Amino acid sequence: MIASLLGLILSSAILSTLYAAIAANKLKIAAESIHENSSLAMYFLAMDLRAIDFSGCLEAGISSANIVSTGSIADHLQRYGVIFAEHKQYKNSDAFSFVSVLDAGSELNQSMSSVHSSVDLLADSAVANTREVLITNCQVADLFAVSGQWNSQLYHDVPDNSSANLSAAYARGSMLYPLSVVSYKISRGASGRAGLYRKVNSHYFQELIPNVEQLRIFYASKQGLDNKIIYRSSSQINDYAGVTSIHLQLLLSSPTQVLMHKSYYQNLQGQLVKAADRRLYKSFEITVALRNRQLSRE
Template sequence: MKTSNLTYRLPAVHQGGFGLVELMVAMTLGLVVLVAVGYLYIGSRQAFRTNDNMARMQENARYVLDTMARDIRMAGYIGCPNLAAVTPTSVASAPAMTAAEAITGWDTGSGPGTTGDAIQIMAAVSGGVQLTAALPAATAEVKIQSNPFGFKANDILALSGCNNVDLVKVSAVAGGGPTTITHDGARLGSYAATDMVMKVERYAYFISGTGLRRSSLNEGTAELIEGIRDMQIVYGVDTDSNGTPDVYQNAAAVADWRRVVSVRISLLMASQDDNVVPSPQTYSFDTDDDGTPNDVVAADRRLYQVFTTTVGVRNRLN
């Protein structure tokens, strides 16, 4: 039997490639994808910048408005329900503190600061410390049970009896248990052993440059936040003595500061970064103290926002 060898031949396989048209289509698709990814990245980055600047503005506004509101609510507080019900007297170099001066304000250009309105608040800011004994008038030394609030030389203190109040400037403090406070000048009122001694503070808020500053009688001046472009303040005036605001007026129109029972603050804030919005923003803000917002076109591409709050003066509201 004869065996034959069989030889199998595989068909030749030729190397294939891409044609010019296929290459052009692939390149076009790649460019489309690349452009889409680029636009997505740019859009996401811009959205992040916008949201980040907005969040910082809102945080700053919340902080500064809360700080101002806390001080405004306490305006005129001296341990009694209402400063208007007592007769404050001042001696030596202590600041005046009357019902008319618990809150005072200035319109743009008439008070401290470079831009916007300004406001000043005065009140007792510490808890009260009780006297050790009754205190007759015209006594240069004031004795209290202890000194938990750290009263020291040059502090302004209020001796509050709710019938009369003396403001004194401390010249010396001595004692570790019962504490003796020596002050400048002679007091005018007499006080019972149950009456209190409290520290008095005066705050002024105003804009310097683009920062909101807070000036303190005892602590000096410090910048609270940056990015404040304008501040407008109107005052709720009680015209019929019922303890509620009847009309809101700017500082120049307030005839009697004792009748101010609330304060409305509007802040114009700008983002820290420029080129946040695609074109200059148009915003509404009362720029001329007439109580009516004006439409303003920004000079840059920052993000602008207006924040407004109304605060009641706790010691004057009904």
């Protein structure tokens, strides 16, 4: 009788230890998943953001370029500037888009004979039709849409451009950079849960990182005679031209429910919220310096 009782107690202790170990392992895996997803999200965001206002050797930046393109990138620059942001009701999160250089530049192989001549690149360069590009010789720049191409020669005719003439006849050695509009937002994924979504140009939004619950964005600019750095949200800032760095906050959740009970967590508005499930929640932050803008102001 005593032996049987001791056996039951021992079995119960072993099972309790086993269940505790399983629960601890699930919690560990959930925490690792959150950290991995946050690292990936921060990597992609930082990589795209650091290319904002890249314009090669043109110190004045993309905003100083002569725009002849009638495409979406030209429209973004003329309507909003390089950066556009807005606050969304879904998940009380921010969304933003910006003009960036995601691809390597190409060098002009031959000098243009006139401002309406084709742009002759090196033989191994390839730029798709209707792609909007920035061409610069370090002094001036033009933003045009590729209306057609033959081998390595690019054309910039109407109606893809408002004029077939560029502001300069660019010499051999000038650089050409394909431009992109990159957009980020929080949206509901196929699993029914929120995720971080990314879009390039006119392509559809695609889920980049799952289980991202919130995204908040703050923009830093210098203010006053002492050039004090002040961070503002999209609802507090009107001029993005002076933004020199961007502060990002992300709230992520675990892919599965791992806690014994529903817990409380702090959302990105600083509010203490009771979770609707037993998932683990954790927030992360990163500040990305817009180095191209800082260099142009030094």
